[in-house]
Structures are given as C-alpha cells and as structure tokens.
Amino acid sequence: MKKLILLTAFLVAIHIPRLVSAQTALQGSVERIKVHGKGLEGNLEGNSADPEVSIYLPPSYKKDSKRRYPVVYLLHGFTDNDAQWYGLVKHWINLPVIVDKVFAGGQAQEMIIVTPNAYTRSGGSFYSNSITVGNWEEYVANELVSYIDQHYRTIAKAASRGLAGHSMGGYGTMRIGERYPKVFSSLYLLSPCCMVPGGSRSPESLAKIEAIKDPADFNKADFGTKAALASAAAWSPNPTKPPFYTDQIVENGEYQKMTETKWAANSGLATIDQYISNLKQLKGIAFDAGDRDQPIASNIKILHQILDNYKIEHSYEEYQGDHLNKIGERIEQKMLPFFSKNLSGQ
Template sequence: MKRKRLTAFLLIILLTPVFAFGQSPLKGSVERIKVHGKSLEGNLEGNPTDPDVSIYLPPSYKKESKRRYPVVYLLHGFTDTDAQWYGFVKHWINLPVIADKVFSAGQAQEMIIVTPNALTRAGGSYYSNSITAGNWEDFVSKELVAYVDQHYRTIAIAASRGLAGHSMGGYGTIRIGERHPEIFSSIYLLSPCCLAPGNARSAEALAKIEAVKTPEDIAKADFMTKVALAYASAWSPNPLRPPFYTDAIVENGKLNPALEIKWNANMSLPSIDQYITNLKQMKGIGFDAGDRDQPIASNIKILHQVLDNYKIEHSYEEYQGDHINKIGERIETKMLPFFSKNLATK
C-alpha cells in the first residue's frame, strides 16, 4: 500500500508543471542603448542628442528568431528616467518584473516595450517640440520608431504600435498620439498631467521661480518650481534670453500673462476638438487615474465626457488611489491587456 502511494506521489510530481513549485516566471531581457536624435541636435539646454533608451524584449524574443512583435512605446514622467522604470536604479516601479509576470502567466500577448530617457535640464520636455529642450515629439514619433523598426523584430505598422505614459508621459501620449494616428494606433494614459489649465501660483511660488538664477539652481528647486521652468522650456522657448532660453516666467511679481497663454494653448483639453478626426482613427483609447490624484482625476473625467460627446469608443476608470501607488498594478491588469487586445500581431 505504501509503495502504491509513493508511486502515485512520484507521478504527481512528474506530471505537475515545474512552475507550480515556485520556479520564477519566464523572463524577458532588457537592453539599454543610445539612439541618436537629429531632431534633438542644437537644443539650447544642452540636453543629450543620443539619449539612452531602455528596451524590454519578451521571454520568447531570443528563442523564436523568426517571430515579430507589436511594440508599446512607454513614456516616463517628470524628473523620472528610463533607468528608474527598468530596474537599473531603485524606484517605486520595476517594469520588467511586471511584464515578466503578465507574459509568463498568459495574461497578455507578448510585446516589446520601449522607453526613452527624456530627462532634460529642467526635468522633462513634456514630449513637445522646442528649440530650447529639443524636438522630443519628433524624436519619439519618427526617429525612435524608425530605429526600433530597423534594429528589432517588430511588426512595423501603425496597427501594431501603441503609445502609453504616466503623468508627464501620459500628457505626451495624448499629445503625440492625437497628432500621429499614422504611427500609433492605440494609446493608454496613466494619470496624465497637464490636460487643462488651472494651476494657480501663489506669490511665494512665484518668488521661488524668480530665485532660480542659473541652470545650477534648478537642482536645488522644489518640484513645482521645476515644473514651471520645464513648462517654459517646452512651451515658451526664447532663443534670445539666456541662460534658460525661455520667455520671462514672472513679470512685476505676477505670472507673465503672454507666457500663460502659450502654456494653456499646449494643454490637451483646450485643443482636443482639433484632433477628433485623428482620434476617431484610433483602434484603442484608454485612460485612468486614482480618485485622490487631483486635479488629474477631474480632468480625465472631462476627457471622458468629450470623447463620449463625439461617440469615440474608449475605456475610462477612476480607481481608489493616488498618483503613483497603483501604477504597477494598473500596468499589469489594465494597460498591457489593453494593448494585447488592440495591437495587431500579424
């Protein structure tokens, strides 16, 4: 009787998948390369023209040499870097670990994920075109896509390309996506910033901006001061005003009204009606934010209403959370399955 039980136990062991006993999930690989951006050449801030780019290759990529993959371009947020998102530097998120979990469990079809290092002198370019920060919109939508298609086994058509991002990257996603449906067919915005005007700046905040006199002072500035400097670099550049090469942010103790007009014109909601035809071409549009992440949660609700008015299909959710505490979970359970559903695999 004991021998029969032992034999049955051995058969169970032999027939049970190895991963059930704690083996790590199948793992993809990460490459960190440099990609030259002609569109970044000559930027007045002196930002790199060969930014680092982190690329996640799914588990089967190096085993199935003839297989081609859809690609998601994932844009990081303000003051972040690709190194932080891909585990090279300790951060609040590790994208390859999340992707490995999703793909090894079969929760989504495998895809390549690409993230450029978009950190600039001011903290971020908002993925816009600017003589001061560089033409980041062009770099992402044209040069980076072309490079990845030439050097990796991608499915080089819009139907197989997605664009996503968090915070500043979410803003960059809708900015670039609505302008380039011929390049990206699906977009997903994670807690996107900068959709609407409304960030009133106190006298104290304006004084902090005025206190930044040299580029070296930027590193010492607080977060919101850096945001204002980055807005100016991206949206109100001025090649005649060194050392920041932007229009004056503060005039007579108040926010420069001419500059504020330029900033507001670059917010997504005021201009979205101009891109409805392009958005209607999208295969998939998704966005979400935590309910404690204000004013972002309120702004994506307006975006939801606008798209509803135009009868543009999309997914929208306001979940319990703040700006960063559930982003990894959202990528795992929402964003990657969203692209798995919407990106073509052939």
C-alpha cells in the same frame, strides 16, 4: 510512511528543475541603448541628442528568431527616467517584473516595450518640440519608431504600435497620439498631467520660480518650481534669454500673461478639438486615474465627456488610489490587456 516520504521527496526533486526552467523561460530581457535624434541636436539646454532608451524584449524573442512583435512605446513621468522604470535603478516601480508576470500568466500577447529617457536639464521634455529642450515629439513619433523598426523584429505598422505613459508621459501620449494616427493605433493614458491650464500662481510660488537664477539652483527647488521651469523650456522657449532660454511665468516680479497663454495653448484639452478626425482613426483609447489624484482625476472626467460628445469610443475609469500607488497594478490588469486586445499580432 517512510517510503511515502521518500517518494514525495523524489517527485518534488524531479519537478523543481522543470518549474525553475519554466519560470526562466517566461522572463523577458532588458536592453539599454542610445538612439540618436536629429531633432534633438543643438537644443539650448545642452541635453544629449543620443538619449538612452530601455527596451523590454519578451520571453520568446531570443528563442524564436522568425517571430515579429507589436510594440508599446511607454513614456515616463516628470523627473523620472527610463532606468528607474526598468529596474536598473531602485524606484517605486519595476516594469519588467510586472510584464513578466502578465506574460507568464497568459494575460496578454507578448510585445516589445520601449521607453526613451526624456529626463532633461529642467527635469522633463513634456514630449514637446522646442528649440530649448529639443524636438521630443518628433523624436518619439518618427526617429525612435524608425530606429526600433530597423533594429528589432517589430511588426512595422500602426496597427501594431501602441503609445502609453504615466503623468507627464500620459500627457505626451495624448499630445503625440492625436497628431500621429498613422504611427500609433492605440493610446493608454495613466494619470495624465497637464490636461488643463493652471498651477499655483500665488506670490510665494512666483517668487520661488524667479529665485532660480542658474541651473545649479534647479536641484534645490521643489517639484512645482521645477515643473514651471520645465513648462517654460517646452512651451515658451526664447533663444535670447540665457541661461534657461525661456520666457518664464514671472519676470522682474511681474506675472507674464503671454507666457501663461502659451502654456495654456499646449494643455491637453485645449488642443483636442483640432485633432478629432485623427482620434477617430484610432483603434483604441483608454485612460484612468486614482480618485485621490486631483486635479488629474477631475480633468480626465472632462476628457471623457469631450470624447463622448464626439462619439469617440474609449475606456475611462476613476479608481481608488493616488498618483503612484496603483500604477503597477493598472499596467498589469488594464494597460497590457488593453494593448493585447487592440494591437495586431501579425
């Protein structure tokens, strides 16, 4: 018995280094850089034209210097930033841990993942073009993609580029993806916001919005009030109205119908019919939301019906969950395998 115990201990001892080495070899790395955006220069909010960008490089990237990789551009949500998603700041999700697990388990081909920091003075850019917030749509689709292709070993073609996002990022994915089918070939929307016009327009909510008089008040505001200011910065900019440089939804106690019209015109389902021929060029489209994430779950069901009407192939799912609690699981089990299937690895 004593000899058996010693033999077992010896075998465990000689295998532990190999196991640790294997685990280490299957971990990717994260770089955080700054990427200049010409279209972000001079924005009226004063947001940096050199936003941070977090980049996940897969386990083999630094070991195989000749290998090139498909890229997924992953857009974060409203009031989030890239550092939170990449484990650089404590948050509700840690993307590199999830991706490492997927690649270690052989559930998907290795790929590079890129996330720009789209947090702005008003909490988020909605990945739209605006003189107030900056031209984020063009930044993601053109300037960021160009920089990554020039500085990293990517497979620089649309067939090897995917675009994904959560919440505001899901909206941005649809907005940018439908406009740039020659840049991105596959889209995955995680609980996308802003697909239909709307929001609370009660006297109380309007009063809260109008009570924000300067940028210092913004941090004290609730989520809905912040979202209203950000919507104005993205979709109803006005260079003659400091300090926010927007036409807001309420002015002098009066609800502004024209501003609401501008916001509605930018909602995801309002624009989709204009880009059907572009959407038909895509290799893959997928979207999902938790059943308790309302009205988002109901809105993507409408998106599903619209794409069905146009006979555009896609994947749609409503799962048990809310806006946050299953996102890591969805990335692991659905999003990354989706891109592994749809993005060309050569």
